[in-house]
Amino acid sequence: MKRIAIDMDDVLADTSIKIIDQINNRLNKSYQHADLVQSDELKLAFYEDYQANNQFLWEPGFFLDIAVKEDAIDVVKKLQEKYEVFIVSAATEFPESMKEKLIWLEQHFPFIGWKHTVFCGHKYMIQADFLIDDHEKNLASFTGKPILYSALHNLHIHDYDRVSTWKEVGHLFL
Structure with a gap:
């Protein structure tokens, strides 16, 4: 087999949807997955925010829901x-x-x-x-x-x- x-x-x-939600909530942003797919400039801005604020990946509970x-x-x-x-x-x-x-x-x-x-x-x-x-x-x-x-x-x-x-x-x- x-x-x-x-x-x-x-x-x-x-997982990316939850990450986008976390960045939006923590930084008071309004990133949307569909917009990030369409715009390299917006995606770059999102990744900069993500790299500087991704500590939630190590926090208890992130992967549960x-x-x-x-x-x-x-x-x-x-x-x-x-x-x-x-x-x-x-x-x-x-x-x-x-x-x-x-x-x-x-x-x-x-x-x-x-x-x-x-x-x-x-x-x-x-x-x-x-x-x-x-x-x-x-x-x-x-x-x-x-x-x-x-x-x-x-x-x-x-x-x-x-x-x-x-x-x-x-x-x-x-």
């Missing part, structure tokens, strides 16, 4: 019928996130289970046939077939097969 490794943040979870990407639950369930599915997250960068991500997965993806969840610092050691991830740094060192999941921070990358929705993931693998 072929193996698919799936990242969490900005792949299963709408992030919304699930549309159709992710249904598609991942169907993938499990044909593939061995692992959730792979670089959660060790944010120590508070490890427990919170386990809770989040149990809440939204209880059918995955802890035996198919991998928290690591680097993903280059992951052995799978496919990796669905939003970060080029993880895909570049992957030895299987890399799939780039579209996110605000990777729209300029064109070196990988890309999916933008979980319906597209379903079409690709099912």
Whole structure:
């Protein structure tokens, strides 16, 4: 059975939306995801605000209530019928996130289970046939077939097969 490794943040979870909300709330800004996609100038201003004010990523609770990407639950369930599915997250960068991500997965993806969840610092050691991830740094060192999941921070990358929705993931693998 072929193996698919799936990242969490900005792949299963709408992490960028929560980050935008945090920056807006903390800095009294009004960034909108759709506007950031359209304007490089606005996106640069947002990233400057984010880099200077991203301490919330280390605060307890941040990773607990992030919304699930549309159709992710249904598609991942169907993938499990044909593939061995692992959730792979670089959660060790944010120590508070490890427990919170386990809770989040149990809440939204209880059918995955802890035996198919991998928290690591680097993903280059992951052995799978496919990796669905939003970060080029993880895909570049992957030895299987890399799939780039579209996110605000990777729209300029064109070196990988890309999916933008979980319906597209379903079409690709099912």
